[in-house]
C-alpha cells in the first residue's frame with residue numbers, strides 16, 4: 181500500500197472492527213500491508229502481517245463488507261503467501277475467532293491447519309481464538325504437510 185491509501189484502509193479496518201491503527205503500522209519496520217484494488221483502482225481490502233525472524237504473522241485481513249465473496253480476500257492471501265516465499269519464511273501463524281467460519285475457510289484453502297485454542301482470547305465476547313499455522317520449506321517454499329491438532333467445529 182501507499183501512504184495515500186491510509187484513509188481507505190483505515191475505513192475498511194474500522195468497519196470490520198479489525199482494530200488496526202494503519203498509520204502506526206506503516207511506521208513499524210516489521211509490518212507489511214497489502215491492498216486489493218478493484219478494476220477502477222478502489223481499495224476493497226487489506227492484509228497486515230508482521231515479520232518475526234523466520235516467521236510471518238498474519239495480523240489481520242479484511243475486505244469491504246459490500247464486496248466480499250468476490251475474490252479480494254483470496255488475492256490478498258496470495259500476496260501474503262508470495263511474500264512469505266520471497267523472504268524464505270519457515271512458519272506462517274495467525275489467530276482467528278473460532279466462530280469465523282469464512283476466514284477459517286479462506287485460510288484452509290491456503291493450507292493452514294488448526295494447532296490449538298487460546299481460551300477467551302477475545303475479551304469483549306470471551307470467545308476462543310483458533311491458532312492456525314502453515315509450515316513452509318524455506319528453501320523451496322513448498323508447503324510442509326500438517327494436520328489439525330484440535331477440532332475447530334464446536
Ligand SMILES: CC(C)(COP(=O)(O)OP(=O)(O)OC[C@H]1O[C@@H](n2cnc3c(N)ncnc32)[C@H](O)[C@@H]1OP(=O)(O)O)[C@@H](O)C(=O)NCCC(=O)NCCS
Nearest residue numbers: 196241242243248249250251252253254276282283285286
Ligand atoms: C474473511 C474475509 C477477509 C474474506 O474476504 P473475501 O473477500 O470475502 O474472500 P474471498 O471472496 O476471496 O473468498 C475466498 C474464500 O474464503 C471462504 N469464505 C470467505 N467468506 C466466507 C463466508 N462468509 N462463509 C464461508 N466461506 C467463506 C470461501 O472458501 C471463499 O471461496 P469461495 O467464494 O470460492 O467459496 C472477509 O469476510 C472479511 O473481511 N471478514 C471480516 C474481517 C475478518 O473476519 N477477518 C479475519 C480476521 S482473522
